[in-house]
Amino acid sequence: MSDFVLKIEGGEVYDPINGVNGEICDVWIKDGKIIAPITDPNFRPTQTIDAEGLVVMPGGIDMHCHIAGPKVNTARKMRPEEKRNSDPVMRTEFTHSGTMGSVPSTFATGYKYVGLGYTTAFDAAIPPLSARHAHEEFADTPCLDKGFFTLMGNNHYVMKSIQDDEPEKLKNFVGWLLNATKGFAPKIVNPGGVEAWKNLPSGNVSGLDETVDLYNVTPRQIIRGLVTAANELKLPHPVHIHCNELGMPGNWQTTLETMKALEGHKGHLTHIQFHSYGGGEGDENTFNSKVAPLADYINEHDNLTVDVGQVLFGSTTSMTGDGPLGYFLANLYGTKWFSADTEMEAGCGIAPIKYRNKSLVHALQWAIGLEWYLLVTDPWKVVMSTDHPNGGSFLAYPQIIRLLMDATYRQDVLKTVPKEVQERSLLGDITREYTLYEICIITRSGPAKILGLKNKGHLAPGADADLTVYTPNKNKEMMFEMPRMVVKAGEIIVDQGDIRLSPEGKTLHVKPTYDTTMEKEIGEWFEQYYSIQFRNYPVSDDYLHDNEVVQSNEQ
Numbered sequence: 339m340s341d342f343v344l345k346i347e348g349g350e351v352y353d354p355i356n357g358v359n360g361e362i363c364d365v366w367i368k369d370g371k372i373i374a375p376i377t378d379p380n381f382r383p384t385q386t387i388d389a390e391g392l393v394v395m396p397g398g399i400d401m402h403c404h405i406a407g408p409k410v411n412t413a414r415k416m417r418p419e420e421k422r423n424s425d426p427v428m429r430t431e432f433t434h435s436g437t438m439g440s441v442p443s444t445f446a447t448g449y450k451y452v453g454l455g456y457t458t459a460f461d462a463a464i465p466p467l468s469a470r471h472a473h474e475e476f477a478d479t480p481c482l483d484k485g486f487f488t489l490m491g492n493n494h495y496v497m498k499s500i501q502d503d504e505p506e507k508l509k510n511f512v513g514w515l516l517n518a519t520k521g522f523a524p525k526i527v528n529p530g531g532v533e534a535w536k537n538l539p540s541g542n543v544s545g546l547d548e549t550v551d552l553y554n555v556t557p558r559q560i561i562r563g564l565v566t567a568a569n570e571l572k573l574p575h576p577v578h579i580h581c582n583e584l585g586m587p588g589n590w591q592t593t594l595e596t597m598k599a600l601e602g603h604k605g606h607l608t609h610i611q612f613h614s615y616g617g618g619e620g621d622e623n624t625f626n627s628k629v630a631p632l633a634d635y636i637n638e639h640d641n642l643t644v645d646v647g648q649v650l651f652g653s654t655t656s657m658t659g660d661g662p663l664g665y666f667l668a669n670l671y672g673t674k675w676f677s678a679d680t681e682m683e684a685g686c687g688i689a690p691i692k693y694r695n696k697s698l699v700h701a702l703q704w705a706i707g708l709e710w711y712l713l714v715t716d717p718w719k720v721v722m723s724t725d726h727p728n729g730g731s732f733l734a735y736p737q738i739i740r741l742l743m744d745a746t747y748r749q750d751v752l753k754t755v756p757k758e759v760q761e762r763s764l765l766g767d768i769t770r771e772y773t774l775y776e777i778c779i780i781t782r783s784g785p786a787k788i789l790g791l792k793n794k795g796h797l798a799p800g801a802d803a804d805l806t807v808y809t810p811n812k813n814k815e816m817m818f819e820m821p822r823m824v825v826k827a828g829e830i831i832v833d834q835g836d837i838r839l840s841p842e843g844k845t846l847h848v849k850p851t852y853d854t855t856m857e858k859e860i861g862e863w864f865e866q867y868y869s870i871q872f873r874n875y876p877v878s879d880d881y882l883h884d885n886e887v888v889q890s891n892e893q
């Protein structure tokens with residue numbers, strides 16, 4: 339405990355979880371937490387920040403990005419041409435140096451995120467076997483609180499438990515695996531499809547009911563099994579789903595089927611933009627937006643949430659746990675390609691890509707992403723993401739905010755893309771503009787709620803003192819790309835664009851209870867099939883530096 343008290347005085351405060359919409363008020367901070375206002379007239383805070391005329395929000399939360407683990411590391415190594423041509427982050431008294439490009443180095447990732455006012459980020463796809471690697475990289479990614487989702491949708495033990503119709507065994511395995519990896523949530527990527535890519539001539543699955551031969555299970559069974567297990571474990575964020583058939587024309591029906599397959603269970607569908615396409619396979623002439631029927635379904639069902647995976651024009655690096663997709667993209671773009679197999683667990687594909695505004699397909703992807711923000715009526719159900727770096731860099735967030743808050747600007751950009759976009763999407767007809775309150779929801783308060791982070795995304799007493807102070811500007815891109823100040827765990831770490839402190843940040847993970855007698859059988863499975871011994875597999879408690887166990891609301 340310290341006596342240091344920070345007061346942020348007279349700002350225009352946005353705190354949607356507590357219903358605060360632009361009211362002028364003070365925020366009090368002590369020991370890294372928000373505290374109730376001190377009303378004693380004789381009390382003097384240690385430091386007072388005059389926020390008159392400035393906007394105050396909780397720190398941003400990116401609930402889906404790729405910033406750690408072997409896939410990200412490989413992508414860094416694959417793009418020397420990009421590294422060479424981008425401005426590096428220079429070393430200062432407070433920071434390490436770092437490289438940029440579409441896959442910034444660990445240090446640069448932390449500095450750039452917090453420079454935008456983001457204080458928490460989740461890596462969306464870590465193979466269990468690479469958990470240790472991801473945690474080590476997190477330790478080198480400063481200024482952010484971090485967590486990751488553990489890949490499970492193509493795990494052999496998962497598929498075997500489903501084949502044997504042993505839901506209790508599956509539930510215990512999910513619980514054990516989250517403990518063993520110090521992960522935050524189960525992640526499903528192209529369920530069954532990655533396994534088919536590794537083992538079957540078909541190289542993928544289509545729809546939800548094609549059988550993955552090795553275990554004779556279907557994507558639908560994998561989704562249902564994992565969603566049920568995750569909800570029974572009462573995880574704060576039960577399940578994070580990357581649907582089958584990402585990027586394929588006509589995939590919207592598979593996406594709709596996936597939504598239905600959840601049968602009312604709580605679940606989050608990620609980078610939904612890439613899963614909302616009409617049209618026939620391989621036929622560019624019929625490729626079109628199917629956001630409207632999917633958004634209608636989300637509007638009518640409160641168990642479902644999405645993040646967008648917005649595409650922005652320019653070069654980037656695609657990286658995915660969806661092995662066959664990496665192969666597809668590399669062929670499509672004729673670029674270099676990396677593919678990997680994580681034994682028993684997962685796969686991955688990496689390829690450089692470029693989104694061009696003169697390409698009808700790319701322009702439609704851009705429009706489809708924006709349609710998602712604008713057609714989901716309740717902002718608590720939709721989260722801002724670029725699936726960094728897949729749709730574009732997280733550095734594009736201020737540009738997306740401008741596109742959402744300024745319909746005139748959006749129409750101006752729409753004029754620069756092929757005119758067929760207007761015929762094949764609804765974007766040209768949508769006049770909705772986001773308010774600051776709604777932006778605050780889709781960038782911090784909403785993701786906090788969807789992730790079950792009770793201490794983040796709001797400014798009531800007890801919350802982590804992560805917050806961002808912005809200087810209002812008519813141009814919202816300029817407003818959001820350089821916050822006036824960023825406070826992390828009660829310390830001012832960014833002041834007028836300069837990093838003043840570089841804390842390590844903590845790791846957020848879950849520790850669900852499960853039947854530990856199961857470990858004997860899981861151990862036998864490991865001894866039989868894995869290249870590493872069971873006792874060397876789990877990430878031990880002392881492996882993480884600073885960490886916090888996040889419990890479900892129901893526990």
Ligand SMILES: [Zn+2]
Pocket residue numbers: 402403404462463609725728
């Ligand atoms: Zn992703």
